[in-house]
Amino acid sequence: MSRPRKDPRAARAAHLVPGGARPRFDLAALPAASGRPRRDPRAEERLALVPGTLRRRLDRAQRAPALAAAAPASAETVDAAPRLRVIAEPAYLVALVPDAPGGRLSAHDRQLFGAARLLADAGGGAVLAFVEQPGEEFGPAGADRVLALPVSGYDPEAKALALNAALAALDLRHVLFPETADGGDLARRLAALSGEPFFAGAESLSPKAVTRAARGRRVEQRRAPPRLISLAPDAVAPHAGTLHEGLPVALAFPQPTGGAIVSAEFIPADPAKVSLAEADFVVSAGNGVSDLEAFRALAAALRATPGASRMLCDAGLMPRAAQVGASGTVLDARVYLALGIAGAPQHLQGVAKCEHVIAVNTDLHAAMIERAGLAIVADAQKVMPALLALLQQERAS
Amino acid sequence: MRIAVLLSAGRHSVSGRPAPVPVELQALRLAVDLANQCGGQSGCDVTGLHAGPELGPLADTLGHGLGHLVHLRTEGAADPAPALAAALEAGGYDLILAGRAGQGGEDAGLLPYTLARGLAWPILADAAGLAPGEAPGTLSVEQALGRGARRRLVVRLPALVTVHPAAPPPLPFAFAGLRRGRVEMREAPPAPAVAPEVEERAYRPRPKLIAKAAAGASALERLRAATEAASGGGRLLVDPAPDEAAREILAHLRALGLPTR
Ligand SMILES: Cc1cc2nc3c(=O)[nH]c(=O)nc-3n(C[C@H](O)[C@H](O)[C@H](O)COP(=O)(O)OP(=O)(O)OC[C@H]3O[C@@H](n4cnc5c(N)ncnc54)[C@H](O)[C@@H]3O)c2cc1C
Numbered sequence: 001m002s003r004p005r006k007d008p009r010a011a012r013a014a015h016l017v018p019g020g021a022r023p024r025f026d027l028a029a030l031p032a033a034s035g036r037p038r039r040d041p042r043a044e045e046r047l048a049l050v051p052g053t054l055r056r057r058l059d060r061a062q063r064a065p066a067l068a069a070a071a072p073a074s075a076e077t078v079d080a081a082p083r084l085r086v087i088a089e090p091a092y093l094v095a096l097v098p099d100a101p102g103g104r105l106s107a108h109d110r111q112l113f114g115a116a117r118l119l120a121d122a123g124g125g126a127v128l129a130f131v132e133q134p135g136e137e138f139g140p141a142g143a144d145r146v147l148a149l150p151v152s153g154y155d156p157e158a159k160a161l162a163l164n165a166a167l168a169a170l171d172l173r174h175v176l177f178p179e180t181a182d183g184g185d186l187a188r189r190l191a192a193l194s195g196e197p198f199f200a201g202a203e204s205l206s207p208k209a210v211t212r213a214a215r216g217r218r219v220e221q222r223r224a225p226p227r228l229i230s231l232a233p234d235a236v237a238p239h240a241g242t243l244h245e246g247l248p249v250a251l252a253f254p255q256p257t258g259g260a261i262v263s264a265e266f267i268p269a270d271p272a273k274v275s276l277a278e279a280d281f282v283v284s285a286g287n288g289v290s291d292l293e294a295f296r297a298l299a300a301a302l303r304a305t306p307g308a309s310r311m312l313c314d315a316g317l318m319p320r321a322a323q324v325g326a327s328g329t330v331l332d333a334r335v336y337l338a339l340g341i342a343g344a345p346q347h348l349q350g351v352a353k354c355e356h357v358i359a360v361n362t363d364l365h366a367a368m369i370e371r372a373g374l375a376i377v378a379d380a381q382k383v384m385p386a387l388l389a390l391l392q393q394e395r396a397s
Numbered sequence: 398m399r400i401a402v403l404l405s406a407g408r409h410s411v412s413g414r415p416a417p418v419p420v421e422l423q424a425l426r427l428a429v430d431l432a433n434q435c436g437g438q439s440g441c442d443v444t445g446l447h448a449g450p451e452l453g454p455l456a457d458t459l460g461h462g463l464g465h466l467v468h469l470r471t472e473g474a475a476d477p478a479p480a481l482a483a484a485l486e487a488g489g490y491d492l493i494l495a496g497r498a499g500q501g502g503e504d505a506g507l508l509p510y511t512l513a514r515g516l517a518w519p520i521l522a523d524a525a526g527l528a529p530g531e532a533p534g535t536l537s538v539e540q541a542l543g544r545g546a547r548r549r550l551v552v553r554l555p556a557l558v559t560v561h562p563a564a565p566p567p568l569p570f571a572f573a574g575l576r577r578g579r580v581e582m583r584e585a586p587p588a589p590a591v592a593p594e595v596e597e598r599a600y601r602p603r604p605k606l607i608a609k610a611a612a613g614a615s616a617l618e619r620l621r622a623a624t625e626a627a628s629g630g631g632r633l634l635v636d637p638a639p640d641e642a643a644r645e646i647l648a649h650l651r652a653l654g655l656p657t658r
Contacts, residue, residue: 154548157519181542184506185522192510197594200498200505203603213600216408216501221595235603260519262535262551274545281655302650332544335653337646356653358646364635374649376642377635383646386639390647 004035085242087144090126094119096143096176097130097163099183105137108178108231110238113142115205115231116176117239120144122207125173127244130163139246142239146246150253154264156182158256160189165254167194167227177230187230197226203235271305276322276329279305281337282354284324285380286347287311288340288361292318294384295339301391307331309341325350340380343368398435398529398554400428401490402463403481403509404447404455408501415453420496422461422567424560427527428494429462429568434529446484448477448585459578462568466578469585478508480585482515492536493557497523506559513557521552523561 017024048058096116098109105113116127129143138146147166151159167175167190177187179201191198202210210229211222269280276282283299284307285292299306308318310325324331326346336354341347343359343366351357351371359372360380369375376383402425407418428443435441443462447455448469459466469480485493498506513520526539530551540548541561552558634645 154550156522181523181540188505188507188510188522189520191507192514198505198507200507214502214504214597216410216413216504218408218413218600219597220600221597223595260553260556261521262530262532262553264551265549267539267547267549269545269547278543278545280544302655335650335655337650356649358649360642360646369633373631374645375631375633376637376645377633378637378639378642382639383642386643387646390640390643 082140082241082243084245086245087124087126090120090144091124092120092126092173093128093145093170094125094174094176095128095130095166095170095172097183097186099178099180100131100133100135103133103135105141106178107238108180108233110141111233111236112176112178112231114239115229115236116174117142118205118236119174119176119207119225128170128172128249129246130166134248136246139244142242142244143246144244145249147249147251150256155256155259155261156186156189157259157261160186160193161256162253163190164193166251167196169251173227174225175228177228179230179232184230187228191228194228196228198228198230199223199226200230201232202229203232205229205231205236271303272300274305276305276307276324277332279331279333281305281335282307282324282331282333283337283339284308284341285312285318285339286341288342289380289384291381291384294381294388298384298388301388302337304337305333309344309347338368338372339384341368342366343371398431398441398492399488399490400432400443400492400494401485401488402428402443402445403493403495403512404445404458404466405496405499405502406447406449406453406455407499410500415501417455417458417461418496418500419567420498420500420560420562420564422458423562423564424494424496425458425461425463426566426568427524427560427564428492430565431492431527431529444488444490446481448480448484452580456580457570457575459580460570460572460575462571462574464578466580468580468582470582471585472587472590474590475585475588476591477588478511478515479588481508482512483586484583485512485516491554493518493555494524495557495559497559497561509557509559516555516557518555518557519552520557520559521550522559524558525561525563526565527558 012025015025015027015029017026045058048060050057050059094116096112098105098112100109120127126144127142128145128147129138130147130149131138132149132151134146134148149159149162151162177183187198199210199212201212203213204211205225208224209222210225211220214221271279281304283302283304285295286309289295296306306322307324308322310323310328312318313320313323323329324347326349328350330350331354333354335356336351337358339360341361348367348371357372358374359368360376360378360383361369362377362379364377369377402421404421405418407416408414409416425445432441432443443464445458445463445466446469447466448471450471450473452468467484469484471477471480495509498504510520521538521540523541524538525541525547528537530537534554535551536554536556538550538552538558540550541563542548634642637645
């Protein structure tokens with residue numbers, strides 16, 4: 001039997017009031033808590049109650065103690081501007097190497113800062129960012145110190161050698177990389193160079209443990225955070241709440257020597273060949289576009305990947321592969337230009353991840369107009385030739 | 398040019414049964430195409446290398462265009478790196494191709510890097526296309542970056558290159574190729590087993606990070622936060638002249654840094 005048997009005599013003895021000549025039992029008193037505590041469903045409900053809503057709403061997804069602790073804190077920080085936190089004497093250093101393409105932090109880089117802060121704040125450490133070009137952005141993102149790496153052009157081996165020198169000189173507790181093409185490559189180079197333990201593609205991270213998928217995503221590996229970690233996208237929330245100073249520091253790096261790479265040349269994506277899911281800039285036509293010749297010419301002139309709503313694909317006017325939306329392709333594009341698209345929920349799901357949306361529609365109340373950052377209520381058949389003419393004019397001059 | 402392709406014991410992504418890793422078959426195709434380009438000169442060949450206790454379904458790689466497969470037999474849990482390093486050093490190869498990460502093992506993608514460090518060779522990641530360089534003894538590598546962009550690198554041989562899934566698909570399986578191909582078995586010297594320093598349990602998918610509304614938000618606001626990304630500005634132009642609309646759109650695109658030449 002899993003549960004112990006009740007002993008009525010022992011239960012009665014627990015109620016014995018000490019002292020006095022005759023044994024006295026206070027049966028109304030609650031015995032000292034033993035074994036499983038009793039649940040109080042009303043208290044749980046009170047904790048899950050979301051304050052400040054018109055209708056009574058219970059948020060059971062949040063763990064009750066977390067809510068109780070978080071509620072007063074969030075009420076204070078709502079209107080207070082994020083304050084600057086200075087860590088003058090860090091107990092240890094947590095470094096990170098953001099990709100920062102073109103000197104600007106990507107969403108994945110910001111998550112990396114969140115992870116580094118998580119590891120640093122657990123024990124009074126500071127976050128050190130290794131960057132190619134120092135900028136203003138790193139302090140607010142969560143970096144206490146910023147160190148510029150002495151590299152130019154595409155030379156990952158030189159970058160790995162510089163990081164290896166820093167790893168030894170600065171006694172870094174952890175170094176974090178984004179699990180992207182360049183970041184993952186650099187992390188593995190450094191792991192091979194330094195021989196330090198490396199944890200690839202961490203999917204969750206806390207000061208106690210990191211986890212990752214292995215054996216064809218059948219097994220989850222878990223261990224205490226090692227020295228080198230690469231972080232999968234969307235695993236950790238970006239840092240928010242406090243500003244950090246982003247103090248520039250200097251370090252004497254060894255002189256880089258010539259590598260085996262003779263030349264490196266960047267080739268921008270060819271929008272006509274890129275698949276819709278990969279494209280950066282998509283121009284889409286909907287039922288409001290009747291002049292498809294002009295639409296194709298416009299997509300080519302803007303160097304964008306052409307897409308379409310389901311209406312055009314069903315009508316056979318555009319290939320099925322071009323369909324954007326729930327039953328087509330979910331875009332990962334940064335910019336989306338929608339011409340004559342109403343913005344049905346099935347279509348909007350496909351553009352949920354797009355950061356910037358531009359819409360052209362004759363209907364002021366279309367959902368696409370509401371979703372767009374720049375909304376133009378006009379006839380697409382007139383705007384398309386005007387755009388084409390403007391592009392041609394600019395090219396000529 | 399002598400090319401070696403590293404083949405690992407993988408598992409099928411859906412069924413979980415032993416199978417070759419797709420990206421390694423793509424690496425094999427790049428190697429075969431490159432060897433065909435040097436036009437039947439002698440000393441131009443492709444060798445497959447596998448270190449592990451048994452070959453299993455990797456024999457199928459012979460059907461995907463591989464002529465010669467070397468199986469370095471190791472003990473059950475032994476580290477394959479020393480056996481591979483010794484074979485690569487002795488083989489006199491000019492180019493080694495590997496997949497970007499395995500599928501069914503540790504899947505960390507670290508082995509090519511440790512091999513390159515051991516051989517003191519340069520390593521390039523994520524190749525989507527290979528071609529002989531203009532100067533003799535060089536290789537032109539087309540590296541796959543995100544969003545369909547590419548980087549063309551010219552590297553001096555010998556080099557180790559890992560292959561990206563954006564590379565051309567593997568050659569189709571041909572039974573005659575499987576019959577024609579040759580498997581050579583070599584016993585690898587005993588190596589220490591890799592000590593597992595991680596705890597393993599069944600995989601449980603974690604919810605991806607999504608945009609969250611504040612705790613007190615209404616159902617509509619929570620739905621908005623889950624389905625819509627923040628979009629800046631929110632400018633609305635009602636019935637502008639077509640030229641003005643075109644200028645506005647173009648200025649907006651330029652502000653977002655799009656190269657609309
Ligand atoms: C199960 C299911 C799955 C679906 N999946 C998808 C999907 O994946 N992708 C998808 O797109 N749809 C999908 N749909 C269809 C979706 O519900 C809509 O029917 C479709 O998106 C509408 O396309 P539209 O906006 O092009 O056409 P319409 O709804 O006809 O809208 C045309 C718009 O163009 C405007 N317009 C008209 N003339 C002009 C003009 N001259 N200039 C400018 N604007 C003009 C109109 O004001 C209107 O807003 C799905 C539907 C179902 C039931």
